[in-house]
Amino acid sequence: TTPRPCFFVFLLIMKFSAIAVALCVLSPVAAFVVPGPQSAKTALSSSRENVGPETRTSERSRSAPRRQGRGGDLMSDPNAAYSNFSVQREPRNRRDAFAPTIVQGGSLETWSFPDPRIDRVQVRLETEGRPLNANVELWQGPDNSPQMMGVYVEDASVRPFNAVIATPRGSNAIAIRNTSPLEFPLTAGVEPAQNDDGLWDFDYSPADRMGMRTVQGGAVYTMPFSPGVESVQVMLKTDGRPLNARIELLQGPNNNKQVIELYSEDGLERPFLGIMDTPGTGNVVRIVNTATMEFPLYAIMEPLSVEPGYDPAAYDRSYQERGGGRSIQGRPAW
Secondary structure: OOOOHHHHHHHHHHHHHHHHHHHHHHOOHHHHHOOOOOOOHHHHHHHHOOOOHHHHHHHHHHOOOOOOOOEOOOOOOOOOHHOOOOOOEEEEEHHHHHHEEEEEEOEEEEEEEEEOOOOEEEEEOOOOOOEEEEEEEEEEEOOOOOOOEEEEEOOOOOEEEEEEOOOOOOEEEEEEOOOOOOOOOOEEEEEEOOOOOOOOOOOOOOOOOOOOOOOOOOEEEEOOOOOOOOEEEEEOOOOOOOEEEEEEEOOOOOOEEEEEEEEEOOOOOEEEEEEEOOOOOEEEEEEOOOOOOOOOEEEEEEEEEEOOOOOHHHHHHHHHHHHOOOOOEOOOOO
C-alpha cells in the first residue's frame, strides 16, 4: 500500500518542530538578556579624563570642608586635638579663628577637654543680628559646676560674647545652653586659649596694684571709655573666696547692651576674663559685686584694641580733670 500524502505532511511538520525546539534551547534568548549601561561621554566627564589622580585628590581636598577641632585639624591627625593646642595661631578674639557650631534655641552643646595641659579655654558666642540669651557653664565631674555665667547681648553680631574660662587639672567640659526660643539660634566657638592674642594671664596683677580696684560686696564700679577704644578686657578675681558679680556694658543711661551674671566658687583659681567690644560712643563698663560685704572682689579693666592713631592722653586727661582717673605707672588711666 502506498502511504497517503497527509502522512508525509505530518512527518515534515514534526521535523521542523524538532529543529525549532533545538534552536530555542541551544541559542540564548536575546529578549531576556538585560542590556548593559551605555556610557555617554559629556563635556564634564571628558574633561575629568585628562586629570590625573594626584590632581583629583587635591581638588577634592580643596572642595571638602575640613573640620578644625580643638588644637588642630582632626581630619589629618585625630590626635592633634590635644597635642598641638600650643601651636601659634591668630588672635582668638577674631571671628574667623573659631570653629563655629550652631546651637539652636532651647538646645545644649558641650565641649570636653580631658587633657590637663589645657588650662584655659576661650568661648565666643554670636548671632546674626538677633539678641542672645545663653548660659555658659564649666563642668568638672558629675553635678559639679564651679563656674556659671548667664549672658545677655542685645545684638551679638556687633557685640559678641567673648570670655576666657580657666580649666585647671583636666577633665573639664564647657556647656552652652541657648535659653532663647527656637527662632533665635546662636553660633558658638570653643577653643583652647593661646598666649599670643594680647590677653592677660589669670595671675596678672599691676605692679603697684593701683590699676586693680577693690569692689566691696554690694558696691558698684564704673569706667567710661572713649570712642577710640574698640574692645576692652575685664578681669575679676578674689583672694580664694566665691565670686558673684554682674558685668554690664552700657551705652547711654540705663541702656544695657551686654549683661553677664557671673558665679565662680573660687575667684582665685577660676577668675573671670572677658573681652567686650565697645563700638560707637558713650560706652561704660559697670561692675556690680552682688555678694555680701564679706566677699570683696578685685577688678581690672583696660582697652584691648584701639583705633589707629588713637591718643589716650587726650581723652584721659579730661577724664582725670573731672576726678575720674588715676595715674598708673606714670601713664594716664584709661
